[in-house]
Amino acid sequence: MPFRQGDAEGGMSELLDPGEMAIADRTTIAQGTPGITLMDRAGAAVADVVARRPLTSRVLVLCGPGNNGGDGFVAARILAQRGFRVRLALLGSIEALKGDAALAAGRWTGPVEDAVQADLSQADLIVDALFGAGLARDLEGDALALVERMGESGKPVIAVDLPSGVDGATGAVRGAAAPAVETVTFFRRKPGHLLLPGRGLCGKVRVADIGIPDSVLAEIAPRTSANDPDLWGAHFPVPTVEGHKYGRGHAVVMSGGRWTAGAARLAARGCLRAGAGLVTVACPEGAALVHAASYAALMVRHVENSGDLSDLLVDHRYSSVVLGPGLGVGDETRDMVEAAVAEHRSLVLDADALTSYAGAPQALAERIAGAKAAVITPHEGEFARLFADTDLIPADADKLTRTRAAAEALKAVVVLKGADTVVAAPDGRASIAENAPPFLATAGAGDVLAGILGGLLAQGMPAFEAAAAAVWLHGEAARQAGPGLIADDLPEALPKVYAALFEALGARAG
Numbered sequence: 001m002p003f004r005q006g007d008a009e010g011g012m013s014e015l016l017d018p019g020e021m022a023i024a025d026r027t028t029i030a031q032g033t034p035g036i037t038l039m040d041r042a043g044a045a046v047a048d049v050v051a052r053r054p055l056t057s058r059v060l061v062l063c064g065p066g067n068n069g070g071d072g073f074v075a076a077r078i079l080a081q082r083g084f085r086v087r088l089a090l091l092g093s094i095e096a097l098k099g100d101a102a103l104a105a106g107r108w109t110g111p112v113e114d115a116v117q118a119d120l121s122q123a124d125l126i127v128d129a130l131f132g133a134g135l136a137r138d139l140e141g142d143a144l145a146l147v148e149r150m151g152e153s154g155k156p157v158i159a160v161d162l163p164s165g166v167d168g169a170t171g172a173v174r175g176a177a178a179p180a181v182e183t184v185t186f187f188r189r190k191p192g193h194l195l196l197p198g199r200g201l202c203g204k205v206r207v208a209d210i211g212i213p214d215s216v217l218a219e220i221a222p223r224t225s226a227n228d229p230d231l232w233g234a235h236f237p238v239p240t241v242e243g244h245k246y247g248r249g250h251a252v253v254m255s256g257g258r259w260t261a262g263a264a265r266l267a268a269r270g271c272l273r274a275g276a277g278l279v280t281v282a283c284p285e286g287a288a289l290v291h292a293a294s295y296a297a298l299m300v301r302h303v304e305n306s307g308d309l310s311d312l313l314v315d316h317r318y319s320s321v322v323l324g325p326g327l328g329v330g331d332e333t334r335d336m337v338e339a340a341v342a343e344h345r346s347l348v349l350d351a352d353a354l355t356s357y358a359g360a361p362q363a364l365a366e367r368i369a370g371a372k373a374a375v376i377t378p379h380e381g382e383f384a385r386l387f388a389d390t391d392l393i394p395a396d397a398d399k400l401t402r403t404r405a406a407a408e409a410l411k412a413v414v415v416l417k418g419a420d421t422v423v424a425a426p427d428g429r430a431s432i433a434e435n436a437p438p439f440l441a442t443a444g445a446g447d448v449l450a451g452i453l454g455g456l457l458a459q460g461m462p463a464f465e466a467a468a469a470a471v472w473l474h475g476e477a478a479r480q481a482g483p484g485l486i487a488d489d490l491p492e493a494l495p496k497v498y499a500a501l502f503e504a505l506g507a508r509a510g
């Protein structure tokens with residue numbers, strides 16, 4: 001069975017939630033491929049992964065009551081045919097199985113143990129085929145106890161589609177889930193493979209081709225993608241020989257005073273390295289020397305307050321403005337947001353610019369409505385403050401849903417940061433990042449991200465694509481810099497990331 005690595009090859013970045021996957025399934029069946037054929041291929045893909053594991057001869061397959069369990073029956077049959085010592089245990093009764101799962105069970109000739117009683121210790125490996133896309137509620141009772149026992153068994157687990165208990169749409173753990181060493185999923189990955197905590201439980205995710213044609217995507221029109229260059233590469237402002245620095249935009253980064261100027265320095269450096277043609281730091285007099293002495297490539301302008309900022313921004317060549325890092329919370333910052341809005345200019349609002357609108361997202365939405373584009377980049381704390389005491393974000397919703405709701409409410413692109421940063425656009429498109437290393441969570445990293453984004457927007461990249469690209473570049477720069485990184489290292493790591501990206505984009509275009 002051929003495998004395609006979801007995050008490595010072109011055209012594979014779409015993510016399908018269980019409802020969309022059901023359409024893929026139905027469409028394929030309607031076009032003439034029987035469901036049992038899909039199940040046979042799914043089970044065969046699982047068997048292939050198990051067969052490649054070292055030191056495995058005794059395999060215990062735990063099957064659930066639906067089609068995920070059906071995949072388990074197929075895998076068990078194939079592994080037994082290949083000479084593995086296979087035991088199969090079912091949660092529920094064999095008589096209750098329906099459809100393709102019942103067909104697959106009918107072809108399994110070995111004994112069927114009761115999963116509730118099954119001894120998990122007598123196995124080298126466990127195949128988790130309990131629940132997949134059909135997980136409909138939190139696990140409880142026997143199902144919960146079994147999944148907990150599997151997690152405590154210490155055995156390597158291969159998960160079918162998803163670790164049982166992980167919600168494919170949200171990555172939430174519904175009751176419990178056992179960590180897998182590998183997860184075999186079908187056709188496309190699901191959001192739950194990328195969103196936390198699900199991602200941390202999947203191990204290596206393999207995407208098996210089970211014969212669902214890519215053409216089914218036309219009907220599904222997926223709106224969620226993994227964040228990789230496939231998503232935004234076509235819009236990336238790769239410099240051209242004919243290019244001119246004015247063609248690459250002019251970004252403004254607004255700085256706080258001398259005691260908080262570091263945040264704007266980091267943003268400005270990110271902005272320069274991201275390729276903005278020109279970068280101006282606008283700062284109060286007290287911070288002027290800090291900025292003038294920091295990077296020779298920067299321009300520094302004196303801006304003491306929102307009135308000065310308005311005066312500066314009369315010049316239409318300023319194509320993006322980064323507001324927030326180190327600015328302080330309050331009226332003056334809110335007025336600066338107003339001063340920055342213009343229909344030819346894109347805004348990046350971060351940190352204090354967002355907290356200045358705590359509990360007042362509607363006021364923020366009204367204020368930024370006149371901008372060419374606006375991107376907000378909150379972390380979870382800033383997000384919670386911004387939407388506090390409003391009912392715009394569904395309570396207890398997952399990260400994908402919350403980010404989409406925020407983008408819709410603000411009519412702006414929202415970057416909700418974290419190890420699984422989600423970027424959402426008001427039209428419903430969303431991306432989930434998976435390349436941020438743990439050591440990226442460091443002081444000032446967010447300021448650099450805001451700057452990179454300002455740099456891409458200055459060059460005219462559309463807001464959703466620019467936001468996704470900035471998040472990806474930020475993660476890659478962190479990987480390039482390696483453990484021990486400080487935020488200052490991130491802009492300096494960008495040239496190598498760009499070199500590889502431009503080569504890949506060039507190769508793709510060619």
Ligand SMILES: NC(=O)C1=CN([C@@H]2O[C@H](COP(=O)(O)OP(=O)(O)OC[C@H]3O[C@@H](n4cnc5c(N)ncnc54)[C@H](OP(=O)(O)O)[C@@H]3O)[C@@H](O)[C@H]2O)[C@@H](O)CC1
Binds near residue numbers: 160162
């Ligand atoms: N789509 C495709 O292209 C292909 C899909 N394939 C495979 O099918 C899988 C999806 O199958 P599926 O839809 O039958 O759902 P599945 O995950 O087996 O669970 C449903 C069962 O679990 C039960 N149940 C649910 N929650 C529960 C809970 N908390 N606690 C206890 N019980 C709970 C639920 O019972 P009910 O809610 O009706 O009470 C029902 O009996 C998919 O992940 C993939 O592996 C492949 O064969 C190849 C092609």
Ligand SMILES: [K+]
Binds near residue numbers: 129131159160162163
């Ligand atoms: K499973």
